[in-house]
Amino acid sequence: MxxxxxxxxxxxxxxxxxxxxxxxxxxxxxxxxxxxxxxxxxxxxxxxxxxxxxxxxxxxxxxxxxxxxxxxxxxxxxxxxxxxGGVWNLFRRHPVRALAAILAIAVIAGISLLPFIRIG
The missing domain is CATH 3.30.1370 (Ribosomal Protein S8; Chain: A, domain 1)
Incomplete structure (x- = not known):
């Protein structure tokens, strides 16, 4: 077996x-x-x-x-x-990339939650 x-x-x-x-x-x-x-x-x-x-x-x-x-x-x-390192190390080493990632996350979350926000 x-x-x-x-x-x-x-x-x-x-x-x-x-x-x-x-x-x-x-x-x-x-x-x-x-x-x-x-x-x-x-x-x-x-x-x-x-x-x-x-x-x-x-x-x-x-x-x-x-x-x-x-x-x-x-x-x-x-x-x-x-x-x-963690997130703070990422901010220190690549601030533009980190801010772009945060902005992209916020936009995607906003678009995803928009239908639910309009219902309320």
């Missing part, structure tokens, strides 16, 4: 490539189904054997722990250098 190891929906290409390389390196007999364009099927990495599934899950768990640490360190470096 097939064992679903990991959902590939919303997985970045670099992460999927690293997992493929990990499975190839450790000679895991896996197969892959791509996620559908419309979001109907989830896609993912699969194996047939129970023992192979357990070994692959252990490899995935260790890989995901390491990836979490790498991504967290990259995020903290970005915060320290000012490259990553």
């Amino acid at each position: 097939p064992h679903h190891l990991m959902n590939l929906r919303h997985v970045p290409d670099d992460e999927a490539d690293e997992i493929r390389a990990l499975f190839e390196e450790h000679e895991v007999n896996y197969y892959e189904t791509p996620p559908s364009f419309w979001g109907i099927s989830m896609g993912g990495f699969w194996v047939h054997d129970d023992d192979e599934a357990e070994r692959a899950r252990q490899l995935l768990d260790e890989y995901q722990r390491q990836r979490l640490q790498r991504q967290r360190q990259a995020y903290e470096r970005g915060l320290a250098t000012g490259e990553v």
